[in-house]
Amino acid sequence: MARFFDTKIEFLKGVGPQKAVLLNKDLDIFTYGDLLQHYPFRHEDRTQFYTIAQIGADMPHIQIRGKVTRVESIGEGKKKRLVAHFRDDTGEVELVWFKGIQWVLKTLHVGTDYVIFGKPNRYGSKINIAHPEMEVLTGRTSDKGHLQPIYHTSERMKTRFLDSKAISKLQRALLAQCHQRIRETLPERLIAQFQLLPKREAVVGIHFPSTAEILQKARFRLKFEELFYVQLRLIQLKLTRYEKFKGQRFTNTDLLTRFYKEQLPFPLTEAQKRVLREIYEDLKSGRQMNRLLQGDVGSGKTIVAFISMLIALGCSTQAALMAPTEILSVQHYQGLKEYADSMGLRIGLLTGSTRKKERRVLHEALEAGELHILVGTHALLEDKVQFKQLGLAIIDEQHRFGVAQRSRLWSKNSDTYPHILVMTATPIPRTLAMTLYGDLDISVIDELPAGRKPIQTVHRFDANRLKVNGFIKQQVNQGRQVYVVYPLIEESEKLDLKDLMDGYESIARAFPDTPLSIVHGKMKPDAKDYEMQRFVKGETKIMVATTVIEVGVNVPNATVMVIENAERFGLAQLHQLRGRVGRGAEQSYCILITGHKLSKEGKERIATMVRSNNGFEIADVDLKLRGPGDLSGTQQSGVLDLHIADLGKDSHILQMARDAALELLDKDPSLEAPENRSILEQISIQKKNAFNWSRIS
Numbered sequence: 001m002a003r004f005f006d007t008k009i010e011f012l013k014g015v016g017p018q019k020a021v022l023l024n025k026d027l028d029i030f031t032y033g034d035l036l037q038h039y040p041f042r043h044e045d046r047t048q049f050y051t052i053a054q055i056g057a058d059m060p061h062i063q064i065r066g067k068v069t070r071v072e073s074i075g076e077g078k079k080k081r082l083v084a085h086f087r088d089d090t091g092e093v094e095l096v097w098f099k100g101i102q103w104v105l106k107t108l109h110v111g112t113d114y115v116i117f118g119k120p121n122r123y124g125s126k127i128n129i130a131h132p133e134m135e136v137l138t139g140r141t142s143d144k145g146h147l148q149p150i151y152h153t154s155e156r157m158k159t160r161f162l163d164s165k166a167i168s169k170l171q172r173a174l175l176a177q178c179h180q181r182i183r184e185t186l187p188e189r190l191i192a193q194f195q196l197l198p199k200r201e202a203v204v205g206i207h208f209p210s211t212a213e214i215l216q217k218a219r220f221r222l223k224f225e226e227l228f229y230v231q232l233r234l235i236q237l238k239l240t241r242y243e244k245f246k247g248q249r250f251t252n253t254d255l256l257t258r259f260y261k262e263q264l265p266f267p268l269t270e271a272q273k274r275v276l277r278e279i280y281e282d283l284k285s286g287r288q289m290n291r292l293l294q295g296d297v298g299s300g301k302t303i304v305a306f307i308s309m310l311i312a313l314g315c316s317t318q319a320a321l322m323a324p325t326e327i328l329s330v331q332h333y334q335g336l337k338e339y340a341d342s343m344g345l346r347i348g349l350l351t352g353s354t355r356k357k358e359r360r361v362l363h364e365a366l367e368a369g370e371l372h373i374l375v376g377t378h379a380l381l382e383d384k385v386q387f388k389q390l391g392l393a394i395i396d397e398q399h400r401f402g403v404a405q406r407s408r409l410w411s412k413n414s415d416t417y418p419h420i421l422v423m424t425a426t427p428i429p430r431t432l433a434m435t436l437y438g439d440l441d442i443s444v445i446d447e448l449p450a451g452r453k454p455i456q457t458v459h460r461f462d463a464n465r466l467k468v469n470g471f472i473k474q475q476v477n478q479g480r481q482v483y484v485v486y487p488l489i490e491e492s493e494k495l496d497l498k499d500l501m502d503g504y505e506s507i508a509r510a511f512p513d514t515p516l517s518i519v520h521g522k523m524k525p526d527a528k529d530y531e532m533q534r535f536v537k538g539e540t541k542i543m544v545a546t547t548v549i550e551v552g553v554n555v556p557n558a559t560v561m562v563i564e565n566a567e568r569f570g571l572a573q574l575h576q577l578r579g580r581v582g583r584g585a586e587q588s589y590c591i592l593i594t595g596h597k598l599s600k601e602g603k604e605r606i607a608t609m610v611r612s613n614n615g616f617e618i619a620d621v622d623l624k625l626r627g628p629g630d631l632s633g634t635q636q637s638g639v640l641d642l643h644i645a646d647l648g649k650d651s652h653i654l655q656m657a658r659d660a661a662l663e664l665l666d667k668d669p670s671l672e673a674p675e676n677r678s679i680l681e682q683i684s685i686q687k688k689n690a691f692n693w694s695r696i697s
């Protein structure tokens with residue numbers, strides 16, 4: 001049955017080899033099934049007709065009926081335009097073309113009845129419609145009107161007669177052929193429970209809905225189905241892993257208790273305690289932990305990591321922490337070392353720049369089990385690095401490591417896998433986490449330690465620079481340090497570097513007596529490190545930099561973060577940058593500088609930053625503004641090949657789908673029940689279509 005939908009698209013009437021190549025290349029459409037799943041991204045409401053007398057320039061795209069009475073060419077050369085006078089019983093409007101004039105002249109017929117579709121504009125005292133869509137009035141267009149599907153195409157497709165309309169024709173032809181072959185893919189019970197449209201009706205309805213209500217129902221049904229299958233597979237993966245991978249069982253908490261009694265530097269927040277309970281439950285359960293720990297910058301993940309390590313260490317195993325960069329590794333090492341020293345535990349640091357001799361010492365101590373904790377970069381993954389018994393592997397900033405690397409950490413033990421804790425400071429909205437990390441358990445530290453002064457964020461325009469400089473001076477005089485950050489985006493790298501240099505010079509002029517640092521991506525790593533260290537040590541007071549400082553730098557004495565051209569940063573990035581200040585006892589500030597002209601989205605991003613310090617709230621807005629594909633730091637574009645569901649907007653459907661999948665697998669874990677046969681079938685079709693599950697998590 002499924003074979004039919006695997007038919008190559010070139011065999012569809014009206015396609016042929018040449019158009020097939022375009023469909024392959026530009027839209028990834030290879031088969032009948034692919035075409036059907038190329039859903040329209042919107043529909044134009046052609047259910048309503050206006051009269052010319054009703055038209056106003058503030059209207060959106062509208063539809064009118066009438067006749068062309070006269071056509072004239074106006075102007076010369078580049079300014080040449082074609083004007084058609086279009087009438088109905090109520091008045092006249094001008095249709096205008098600036099391009100393709102010859103073609104329009106050839107096809108336009110005076111006296112014929114047309115349906116016109118376009119956006120009215122005011123031109124002087126008159127109203128015109130530029131480049132309207134025109135269709136000769138026929139039975140179908142005149143009596144009923146309809147919701148017309150609009151499909152994505154490419155520029156080159158449009159020039160080769162494969163525009164949205166052409167695709168719509170292909171869809172119609174295909175649906176006529178395959179309608180009877182579309183089979184239900186969800187069990188009766190779910191269809192009844194969620195009042196879903198049957199699959200066949202949904203597929204027709206998404207392309208050619210008879211009413212807006214049908215369209216909405218079709219969308220809902222298809223989104224639900226899509227998310228349901230994603231969740232089903234993720235939950236299955238997790239269940240399989242529970243069964244397959246036994247974990248080391250850690251039940252001795254003596255070390256932990258001693259730390260709590262003697263060395264705990266501060267009372268833990270409720271969130272930290274809750275997360276630690278969740279981790280401990282996993283570590284003593286006998287199955288392998290695979291947990292994602294999310295916590296905003298400054299939420300106190302380090303101590304949670306350390307305490308988790310203590311549970312592993314208390315049971316005579318070792319712990320490792322891997323971070324994506326050298327700087328981050330060093331900082332983790334320093335943070336953990338303080339705690340480790342207090343407990344008399346041995347901790348080591350291994351990075352690319354660890355010397356050979358030191359390496360050997362580390363390797364030996366590690367293999368002998370004398371080294372308890374090893375912190376480092378991906379240098380940890382080298383084969384030479386052998387633990388006596390690795391109990392817990394913590395990975396910081398997961399998105400910078402691939403899954404492959406994660407699994408190499410797993411294989412550091414020959415008999416049982418180590419427990420895995422992935423830490424991230426990039427808040428991911430729940431809906432997205434549920435999907436991207438659907439096979440991991442998730443813990444969230446959603447509370448900052450008490451007494452933290454929230455960072456004050458303000459928005460200033462370029463024109464206020466003098467005032468901003470005054471403020472910086474004041475802070476520097478009080479002994480504080482300041483970051484000034486410039487955007488660096490690859491395409492415009494040269495320009496940005498110039499911006500940065502100009503900025504540096506103007507700061508140097510404004511602060512002639514203040515020692516400055518500058519750091520950017522074009523510098524050699526050594527030079528970069530040297531400058532960083534000068535700032536970290538407090539030798540320099542102002543750090544002018546591109547976003548290289550985004551990750552990890554911890555300078556508690558820095559209280560001001562100035563972000564230049566703030567409108568060019570994404571929300572997640574702005575939030576990460578802001579997290580570089582507010583790490584000490586002093587009040588900290590974030591100053592977002594922009595030009596006067598801001599896009600609507602730019603305005604909303606800035607306003608969100610000014611309003612909120614909450615990383616999860618910011619991530620939610622980010623997801624809504626940009627969609628998950630762009631959400632920085634998660635690199636999930638292409639991971640999840642969703643055709644219709646939108647993780648940013650469909651979180652309620654996702655929740656429903658996930659609950660339904662959980663319930664179903666709870667009742668019928670191996671999907672053996674006859675009523676679930678359609679599900680099994682669907683899964684095997686999806687597998688065959690190379691839905692790339694290995695890229696998830």
Ligand code: ADP
Binds near residue numbers: 299303450
């Ligand atoms: P993260 O890694 O989540 O950004 P850190 O672990 O570096 O945060 O903690 C940030 C700062 O807060 C550190 O100086 C740490 O000592 C401190 N801190 C962490 N937890 C608490 C707590 N419960 N009470 C007070 N201070 C805390």
Ligand code: MG
Binds near residue numbers: 301302
């Ligand atoms: Mg940290």
